[in-house]
Amino acid sequence: MRYLLLAAAASLALPLPLSAQDQPPEAEAAAPVDPQVRTRNLTGTFAGQRVPYRATVRETVLESDEGEPEAVIVTTSYVRTPRDTSRPVFFIYNGGPGSGSVWLQMGAWGPKRVAIPSDARDDGAPPYPLLDNPDSLLDVADLVFIDPPGTGFSHLTHGTDPEKYYGLRQDARAVAEVIRRWINDNGRWNSPKYLGGESYGTTRTAMVVDELEGGTFNDVGLNGLILVSTILDFAAREPTPGNEMAYLVTLPNMAAAAYYHGKVQAPSVEAIAEEARQFAIGPFATALLKGQDLPDAERAAVRAELSRLTGLSETYLDQANLRVTSQRFYKELLRDRGLTIGRLDARYTGTDFDNAGETPDNDPSFYGIDAGYTAAINEWLREGLGFETEREYQSIGSEPGRNWDWSLGGGRNAYLNVAPFIGKAMRENSQLRLFNAQGWYDFATPFFGAEYSLNRYGIPQDRLTFRYYDAGHMMYVRDEDRAKLSADIRAFIRDR
Structure with a gap:
């Protein structure tokens, strides 16, 4: 209707009607998307337990209010077979913004991992061995790795305005919609649910939990938030003169x-x-x-x-x-x-x-590590799971970060702190718990910054678990800490 009114007003301002060939072309509709789904039935041993599972790489299409495709989101899920709806589901992503889920998927919790030096040496040149990962969490939870818009193989369709998806709130809405659709498509509404990520993925978790639990209707209840290398209070981290x-x-x-x-x-x-x-x-x-x-x-x-x-x-x-x-x-x-x-x-x-x-x-x-991870995710998704695409996997894509909207509204917004969203969710969900993992040698998201942001008023302290590791931002690159991290999270999930 708005388009028709504008067109009518424009025609009144013209002295003569335009000829057919002079009419401006209408906006080109986005091409239809036929979502790709690839599955493999596999078996692995995780924490000493033999687990049959189904691996699924799926494209989920997000549409505009007019039904036009705007974004194609790729998820990689690992679900124990036969399906057991009493099992927890853990939704996982990385950070950036602009980072694909490659790091946690191929380094920490996926059924396969890339082998790189554990002692802080350069990963060198290919080939990089792709190994079975006994530290995967598939023995205690089904895993859904999400590549948000503009990361991994996920992308915006031609003509989609980046402002609709690249930002604190915009990104969270897209990820929350993908989670809701996965839950619905897989019949997991009453399964225990965990949500978490690494680095900016912890920021995303605060925003997504607000999208899932912060409304009045159709809430998706969560059992736990799992944060790795946490950054919630950005102002406390920024060395602006005077801060x-x-x-x-x-x-x-x-x-x-x-x-x-x-x-x-x-x-x-x-x-x-x-x-x-x-x-x-x-x-x-x-x-x-x-x-x-x-x-x-x-x-x-x-x-x-x-x-x-x-x-x-x-x-x-x-x-x-x-x-x-x-x-x-x-x-x-x-x-x-x-x-x-x-x-x-x-x-x-x-x-x-x-x-x-x-x-x-x-x-x-x-x-010292990026080449090995990039090679591993491409080999695993393309060759191991059969995903077909000509797109380049965006391990750390520049497009989202270049266009990111860091505003939450409410005036000048000079102090960006998303920790209050976590506090609100925990106060309104008496069984929601939080696990926080930090490396001693991580300067990107300092452990003292995480402690500071999570002990502010409004966040229930009796439901927080902190664990520390003898590595840095990606503590799982160290073999001993990958095993310890997985053991700590297993205990956290089992203790619900």
């Missing part, structure tokens, strides 16, 4: 990394992390908040303790006004060895073009 929280949140990570590389001494990483926590929320916070009113004696005492905890010289700390950004720390910690350390995982080291710069050339903990 002192960023330095407090990352200090324990600096201490842990310094401990790992032998720059500081402590009984354990847990011990040095706790010392840094207490110093961060005590003398360090006080000193930063005093600004230029900080007395010289107090500055000297804080500087000395910072040096002891971080392994950086007092001269360097003084020149940085006690405020060392993560990027500077990656370069400075091992400068005397000619090495940089990783952002995603500080255990990794790299060699830059020269040793004089202020920040690293690149992140050795990302370029």
Whole structure:
């Protein structure tokens, strides 16, 4: 009707009618999509239990209000056979925004995993072995890996406005719709349900739980949220000049990394992390908040303790006004060895073009693993499960991030914190529990930042479980931590 009214108004403004050949072309309708579905019946051994399962790669088409296809979302599900509706279902995605589910699927919980070095060495060149994964969670839950719009093989159809899908709320609505449709198509409305992801996937979880449980009608009840490398409070992480929280949140990570590389001494990483926590929320916070009113004696005492905890010289700390950004720390910690350390995982080291710069050339903990994962997901989905496409799998796609809407509305929105959505969901669902996994050596989503955002008022503390691992952002790249992570989540799911 709106289109007809506009067309009528436009025609009244013209002195003469347009000829047929002069008529503007109507918007081209999106081509119809025939969703692809590929299935395989397989068997694997997980946590010592032999499990027959069906693997399904499926395209789900999301449509506009007018019924036109707008987005094609790919899910990969692993469901024990014969189907048992009493089994939990775990819906999983990664982060970015723009990241496909390759990392958790081929590194942590899928029935197959890629073999890369466990000791923070470069993954080298192909071939990368594709192995059975005994640490998959298929013994305790059916698994549904979701590639949100613009990630993996999922994509927007020609002509779809990216603003409809690329954003905090837009993305959550799309993922929630895919989950609802999967539940409905598979008859799993009354199955226990878990939801979770990694990195921005934890942000997505807060948004999706609000979409699934936050309404008045047709709620989808959840049993648990599983967060890996959590980022909920973005303002506390951003080192914008004047934002002192960023330095407090990352200090324990600096201490842990310094401990790992032998720059500081402590009984354990847990011990040095706790010392840094207490110093961060005590003398360090006080000193930063005093600004230029900080007395010289107090500055000297804080500087000395910072040096002891971080392994950086007092001269360097003084020149940085006690405020060392993560990027500077990656370069400075091992400068005397000619090495940089990783952002995603500080255990990794790299060699830059020269040793004089202020920040690293690149992140050795990302370029050290990315090729192996990309090769593995393409081989498994295309060759192993028979998915056919000419599209390139977007492990880390740039399109969503470039177009992402970070606004939640409500004015200037200078403080982005989605943790209150989790608190609301837990207050309104008395059986909803949360599991949080953090690596000691993760600078992308610091463990102290996760602790800070989840102990705010409004989040029931008696239903939170925290676990820590001796690796970084993707703790499952370390063999011992992959097994520990899976064991911890098995216990969490069984304890419902």
